[in-house]
Amino acid sequence: MTKITLVTGASRGLGRNAALAVARQGGDVVLTFQSRADDAEAVVREIRAMGRAAVALPLDTGDVAAFAAFAGRLRAVLRETFGRGTFDNLVNNAGHGDYAPIGETTEAQFDRLVDVHFKGVYFLTQTLLPLMADGGRIVNLSSGLTRVTFPGYAAYAAAKGAVEVLTRYMARELGPRGIAVNTVAPGAIATDFGGGAVRDNPEINRVFADMTALGRAGLPDDIGPVIAGLLSESHRWVNAQRIEVSGGQGI
Numbered sequence: 001m002t003k004i005t006l007v008t009g010a011s012r013g014l015g016r017n018a019a020l021a022v023a024r025q026g027g028d029v030v031l032t033f034q035s036r037a038d039d040a041e042a043v044v045r046e047i048r049a050m051g052r053a054a055v056a057l058p059l060d061t062g063d064v065a066a067f068a069a070f071a072g073r074l075r076a077v078l079r080e081t082f083g084r085g086t087f088d089n090l091v092n093n094a095g096h097g098d099y100a101p102i103g104e105t106t107e108a109q110f111d112r113l114v115d116v117h118f119k120g121v122y123f124l125t126q127t128l129l130p131l132m133a134d135g136g137r138i139v140n141l142s143s144g145l146t147r148v149t150f151p152g153y154a155a156y157a158a159a160k161g162a163v164e165v166l167t168r169y170m171a172r173e174l175g176p177r178g179i180a181v182n183t184v185a186p187g188a189i190a191t192d193f194g195g196g197a198v199r200d201n202p203e204i205n206r207v208f209a210d211m212t213a214l215g216r217a218g219l220p221d222d223i224g225p226v227i228a229g230l231l232s233e234s235h236r237w238v239n240a241q242r243i244e245v246s247g248g249q250g251i
Contacts, residue, residue, distance in 0.1 A: 002052075004078070004087040005231060006030045008061055008124070009094025011040035013191035014141065017224030018091055023047040023054070025228045030077060030087065032059035032094065055081050061094040061120035062112060067127040075131060086133040089231045092121045092140045092163075097194025099152040110155050117159035122166060135178040137231045140167050142242065144187040148211070148250030160185075164242050171240035180239040182230050187246025189218040213248025222247070 005022045009015040010031035019029045020043070029047055033040035033056055040056035047054035055077050059070050078084050095117050098109050121140060142164050145157040164183050171181040188208035190199035197204045198217050208217045226245050229235055 005089040007091040011036040015093040017220035018227040021224035021228035023052040028053040062115035088136040118162045138181040142185040144246040183242045185244040187249035
């Protein structure tokens with residue numbers, strides 16, 4: 001039976017790349033987007049062109065109150081599009097960049113980072129567990145900045161650090177269902193994340209390149225296949241791990 005993977009925040013960046021990598025691996029995809037419906041539908045078309053099934057659904061991962069309604073829409077899509085009542089894999093990728101020194105971070109900035117990157121991951125996973133098949137896989141996205149410090153990223157990195165701890169607890173509690181849970185922690189990646197700073201600002205790109213053993217900032221294609229690999233049977237014994245994919249950033 002073909003595996004179905006739900007990837008949050010997959011209209012762009014790492015989420016898009018992960019969704020395409022899953023499809024290339026032979027899987028079907030449900031992807032979510034917050035506001036970029038056209039971009040999400042473009043990803044759906046790319047996946048369908050590979051001969052795989054795909055559907056895009058709107059979701060704000062920082063709005064916990066909306067998760068029950070989202071689960072209802074997902075249940076209907078699984079039945080109508082895939083002829084199933086469950087999906088197999090969850091990739092908690094959706095996120096945003098909002099950076100400021102500790103002395104200048106506002107409460108609103110802090111709350112939104114925690115809501116999207118930690119609270120949302122916690123409660124979206126909780127909401128979707130009844131729809132997940134036993135033996136599935138969860139990949140939570142973290143950051144190389146939980147290990148290496150960089151001024152201005154404290155709140156963002158702290159929220160990601162919470163996700164890394166959560167991953168281990170998920171692995172422990174979901175183990176009886178055969179669900180493996182891991183964290184992927186990318187280094188600096190050239191996407192439009194955080195306003196496209198790493199991609200579009202040569203000075204920032206060079207700073208991170210100089211911090212990295214392989215001498216460059218990362219690209220989406222460096223990350224998506226790793227996520228897809230963790231969802232596959234070839235990695236079935238990898239569980240409760242933080243896997244940094246950073247080219248050797250800050251070593």
